[in-house]
Amino acid sequence: MNKTVTINISGVIFHIEEDAFDKLSKYLGTIKSYFKDSDGRDEIMGDIEARIAELLKEKVSDHKQVVLMTDVDHVISVMGKPEDYASETETAQEKKETKEEENAEPGSKKRRRVFRDPDDKVLGGVCSGISNYFDIDPLWLRLSLIIFTLLGGAGIIIYIILWIVIPKAKTTAEKLEMKGEKVNVNSIKKSVEEEMEHFKKKGKDFEQEAKNVASPENRQKIRSGTDKFLDFLASVGTSFIKVFAKIFAVVIIIVGVSLSIALLTSVFGVSNFGWSNANEWMSVFFEDNSQFDLAIIALLLIVGIPFMMLVYGGFRMLLGIQVKNRMIQVISSSLWFIGLILGLYITVDVVTEFTEEGSTREVITLSTKSDTLYLRGTEVPEEVFEDTRLRRHIHRSSNNSNWQFVNMDEKTLRFGYPDISLERSQNDSFHVEIIRYSYGTDKKTALNLARSIRYPQPVITDSIVEFTGVAEFDVTQKWRGQDVKIIIRVPKGRSVFLSKSLKPYLYDVDNVHDVYDGDMLNRAWIMTDEGLNCGTCEGLDLNSKEVHIDQDEIHIRDEDKEIHIEKKDSPSAPSGNKPSVEMNDLNDQEFSLGLPLLRSLIKG
Amino acid sequence: MNIENTKAQMRKGVLEFCILSILSDGDAYPTEIIERMKVAKLVVVEGTLYPLLTRLKNLGLLSYRWEESTSGPPRKYYRLTELGIQFLKELEQTWDELVTSVNQATEKKKTNGAMSAGAASEPDN
Numbered sequence: 257m258n259k260t261v262t263i264n265i266s267g268v269i270f271h272i273e274e275d276a277f278d279k280l281s282k283y284l285g286t287i288k289s290y291f292k293d294s295d296g297r298d299e300i301m302g303d304i305e306a307r308i309a310e311l312l313k314e315k316v317s318d319h320k321q322v323v324l325m326t327d328v329d330h331v332i333s334v335m336g337k338p339e340d341y342a343s344e345t346e347t348a349q350e351k352k353e354t355k356e357e358e359n360a361e362p363g364s365k366k367r368r369r370v371f372r373d374p375d376d377k378v379l380g381g382v383c384s385g386i387s388n389y390f391d392i393d394p395l396w397l398r399l400s401l402i403i404f405t406l407l408g409g410a411g412i413i414i415y416i417i418l419w420i421v422i423p424k425a426k427t428t429a430e431k432l433e434m435k436g437e438k439v440n441v442n443s444i445k446k447s448v449e450e451e452m453e454h455f456k457k458k459g460k461d462f463e464q465e466a467k468n469v470a471s472p473e474n475r476q477k478i479r480s481g482t483d484k485f486l487d488f489l490a491s492v493g494t495s496f497i498k499v500f501a502k503i504f505a506v507v508i509i510i511v512g513v514s515l516s517i518a519l520l521t522s523v524f525g526v527s528n529f530g531w532s533n534a535n536e537w538m539s540v541f542f543e544d545n546s547q548f549d550l551a552i553i554a555l556l557l558i559v560g561i562p563f564m565m566l567v568y569g570g571f572r573m574l575l576g577i578q579v580k581n582r583m584i585q586v587i588s589s590s591l592w593f594i595g596l597i598l599g600l601y602i603t604v605d606v607v608t609e610f611t612e613e614g615s616t617r618e619v620i621t622l623s624t625k626s627d628t629l630y631l632r633g634t635e636v637p638e639e640v641f642e643d644t645r646l647r648r649h650i651h652r653s654s655n656n657s658n659w660q661f662v663n664m665d666e667k668t669l670r671f672g673y674p675d676i677s678l679e680r681s682q683n684d685s686f687h688v689e690i691i692r693y694s695y696g697t698d699k700k701t702a703l704n705l706a707r708s709i710r711y712p713q714p715v716i717t718d719s720i721v722e723f724t725g726v727a728e729f730d731v732t733q734k735w736r737g738q739d740v741k742i743i744i745r746v747p748k749g750r751s752v753f754l755s756k757s758l759k760p761y762l763y764d765v766d767n768v769h770d771v772y773d774g775d776m777l778n779r780a781w782i783m784t785d786e787g788l789n790c791g792t793c794e795g796l797d798l799n800s801k802e803v804h805i806d807q808d809e810i811h812i813r814d815e816d817k818e819i820h821i822e823k824k825d826s827p828s829a830p831s832g833n834k835p836s837v838e839m840n841d842l843n844d845q846e847f848s849l850g851l852p853l854l855r856s857l858i859k860g
Numbered sequence: 861m862n863i864e865n866t867k868a869q870m871r872k873g874v875l876e877f878c879i880l881s882i883l884s885d886g887d888a889y890p891t892e893i894i895e896r897m898k899v900a901k902l903v904v905v906e907g908t909l910y911p912l913l914t915r916l917k918n919l920g921l922l923s924y925r926w927e928e929s930t931s932g933p934p935r936k937y938y939r940l941t942e943l944g945i946q947f948l949k950e951l952e953q954t955w956d957e958l959v960t961s962v963n964q965a966t967e968k969k970k971t972n973g974a975m976s977a978g979a980a981s982e983p984d985n
Contacts, residue, residue, distance in 0.1 A: 266933040287907065296914045303910040303936065307890065310932035336905025 260322055266302070266309040270316070272323040280308075280328050286338040298483060308335065370575050371425035371434040380419040388434050413516055417564065420584060421571040459488065505573035512566030519560055523552055540669055540735045543609065551602045557595025561588050609736060614702030615693035618713075622686040626719035628780055629686050631744065632755045636662060636672050636725040659739055662726055670728040674711070674740035676761040678752060680783055681745035688714060688721065689743040695736045705733055711740045723761065746783040751791050753780040871902070875912060877955060878902055880921065880940065880948040889927070889935040913938060921947050 261277045263270050272280070287304065291297040308331055315327040370389045372381040383401065387394040404411030425431045542548040565588055571577075622629070641662055662670040674690075681687055692709040696702030711727035727740045742761075746752055754762070754777050762773040767781065767788040780791040805811075810821040821837050875897075882888060882896050890913060894906050916922045921944035924936045940948065 268933055291911065296911075296918055300910045300914050303890065303914070304907060306933045306935070307906060307910070310891070310929070310935075313932040334906050336907035340905050340908055 258322075265312070266306040268309045268313060270309075270312055270323050271321055272328075273325060276323055276325040276328045279325065280331070283328075283332055283338070287341050290338065290341040296483075304335065311335075368435070369430075369433045370422055371430055372419070372422050373431075373434065374424055374426075375431075379415070381424065382415060382418045382422060385422060385425070385434065386418075413520075413564075414513065414567075417567050417571065420581070421568055421577065422575065423577065501573055505570045508570035509567055509574065512563050512570055516560065516563045516567065519556070519563060523556060540664065540731055542606070543734065547602060547605065550598055554595050554599035554602060557591055558599055561592045561595065564588070609697055609734075610695040611697060612699045612702045613693060613695055614699055614704075614706045615691055616703070616706050618690040618692075620688045620690070620713065620716075622688065622716065622721070624686065624719045628719065628751045628753050629744070629746070630720045630753045630755065631676070631758055632720065632722040633676075633758045633761045634722065634725050635757055635760065640726075664731065667731055668728045669731050669735065670726050671738070672726050673760045674723070674725075674727065674742050675763050676723070676742045676744060676758065676765075677763075678744050678746055678765055678781070678783075678788060680787075681747040684747045686747065686750070687743075687745040689745065691741045691743070692727075692738070693741070694738040702736070705729070705736055705738060708733060709738050709740060723758075725760070746788075748783050748785070751780045751782040754778070872912075875902060876916065877948075877951045879909075879912065879916065880944060880951065883922065883938055883940050884945070884948055887925075887937045887939040889937050891935075893938075916944075920944075 259274045260271045261274055263272055263277060284301075284305070288297070288301055291300055311331050311334060312323055312327060315330070316323060368389060371385050373384040373388055374381050376384040376394065378398065383397040384394040387397055401411045401415060404414070423430075425434045542551060568584070641660075660672040662672045664670065690711065690713070692706045692711060694702050694705035694709065696705050709727055709729050712724050714724070715722045721744075723742065727738075729738050744752060756777050759774065759777055762776065765773055765776060765788075767776065767790070768784070768786050769790060771790070781788040782791045783789075808822060810819070812819045819837075878897060878900070879893060882893050890906070890909055893913075894909055897909075913922065917924060917938070921941060922938050923941050924938045926934045927937050929935045
């Protein structure tokens, strides 16, 4: 007595002895592994299984219903041992490879590729190689390259990158490919048509398969139908990706080249666009020339190499160059790391220049008996500023101040608009404090730098004080965050009038009403216990809201409304277990707020 | 590259030619094809035929239709396509040329090896 298994081969049911089943399934598994890499594996396996079903069917009858080991042996002897498949698939794979090669280069003539032409070269044969590709005279390329070089140096970069990217035509085959089938509108059209034809064929195949699938037949066909569909999708997808990759490559090249040009022009100051002579400005920043030079090299390496690699990669993608150039990878990445280390070293070096702060304080006591002090400032005319927006932005926001770069010559750097702040005086007189400060490697250096800032005393005529907008220091002292601040001390009960000309001097001046600096101008402000209060408040929007939030309560108050919410177990709450919500209308007017929402929020 | 591989490759090229020739006599399903090839002692085992048929079909040289069978699952009946017929014609021509030249080449070697020295010098002229 033997145990049998019921199996389904190609839609036919067989009863098969267990050991025979093991052998058969092992056999099929081995064959399948041989076809692993061939296309149409499922189809081949389907055909083989169908044939096996046919062979087994011959072996069973009403008298002998079970498939035996001998039957399986018979099947294997007819279909062939696994070894027979091995030699078959080996050659099948070779076939497949040659087929792919043919697909890559259809037509009798090879498709043209870009190489550097070693037979007609001035430097590296780049121009002649490209002109071979486009069928133009290399003279024009060489001329335009020279023009680009003269115009900004971009020509040299492009040439060097192309030299690296484009391989040299070494073998005769490569030289032939270099002058292969013309690349023109016709050949492009032809290749597009070939692609389209391929699509159509795929589409038709798929349609055919779909029809077959639609008729109720067995499952192999459905399987091969979906295969076809996937094939079709894959080929459409690949073409899209290819086209997209080319466009992407062009974009990458354009971006890379423009970034490289921008970098070079900004570093060497050879262009007249926007912000030029960055190095003049940088020389005020760096300790000495060698530090500056190193910084430039570091910048070029850290930023420039990725740009170059962008262009390099773009050209490789565009020209479809497969060969990897390990030299370039190694050289570029090690140069980049050298740049990084250099950059870090210089950063540390420069940062130490800013570690200590030093300041000097100059106090002027005013003798005026007037109740109001009038403050004015000279405005720096726009034309005095060097027209470099970038410079003005460099430190404008860095220090929470009005710091602005004004201009610079060989000896002096001028900067503008000291901060003016208003504070309460400890006695009955007005005081003006001028604070100069700077950073440096140590306290002493910082103090010396602060001392040598030249900023004239304000012009005082009775109750009018007029400030100058520009301070300066010697270029030789370098820029180390020098700045000037002015504190006006106002006695309680007396006031200051801020004239309009003071606008650029103010930065976030404290006052009782939290009015913006701009709104503080052209008004008198009285010093009170709480701070500055507006003496003439007409036209000021004082509807500022008072909001107070802490762990136990939320308190919102403006001119005429008040909302007060307290936490459940807050000690000050009236009932210990409920949160309290209190709303008061300070003007006895109707006042509504989304109360249900608020309650639900608190309960939640 | 071993001798078995060379043999297999040689046989393979001929096999494709034979399959196309057999199908030019009329549609057939794999077992019929194999029967005729077994008679000609070209194929020993059946299994190796299926990948060949699939490839020829994928190349567009063959097409197939399904036919119900009394003894098992439905059968694939293969037939030559237009391209297949054309391809076969070319193969027939190449085969004839090949047979002639192979015969000539191998016979020359067998009969007069001495002549080869004289033949080799000829291209120099």
